Amino acid sequence: MLGYLSHTRVLRLAGLFTWVMVGLPLVYSQYEALLRRGGGVDAWALWLFAAYLAFGAGYFWLTRGLRNGGHSRWYDRVMLVLLTASALGVSYLSGSGLGSILMMVAAGVIPWMLPVRGGVIWLLLSQLAVLPVYY
Helix, strand or coil, X not given: CCCCCCHHHHHHHHHHHHHHHHHHHHHHHHHHHHHHHXXXXXXXXXXXXXXXXXXXXXXXXXXXXXXXXXXXXHHHHHHHHHHHHHHHHHHHHHCCCHHHHHHHHHHCCHHHHCCHHHHHHHHHHHHHHCHHHHC
16 A cells, blocks of 8 residues: 655655644634634635645645655745745744744755755744744
């Protein structure tokens, strides 16, 4: 069933599992807000779920071909920007730190995408970008 489990396949499955688990409190909080309002879908909730789904689709696509010592293509780096932006969107739109968890998932693929110095700078800036949510 699972076949050969390489470290990149385990990384992919763990990231997708974490993405699904982050979605549970998002769905619950929006369901609770829907009940309080008495119906009607909030536009912010649609943007929140669009950001959440964009992250999942982007991560699924980006991790499809991770290989040992592989080199990323330019569109893989664009996808890394999408992952970071959608994780930030989840944090800002939900008013929670759930996007930080998604950024940690995205951080797992940075070694395949960027050199060490660029990866460290990317991690630092992305985590600083979510800082206002915690205030």
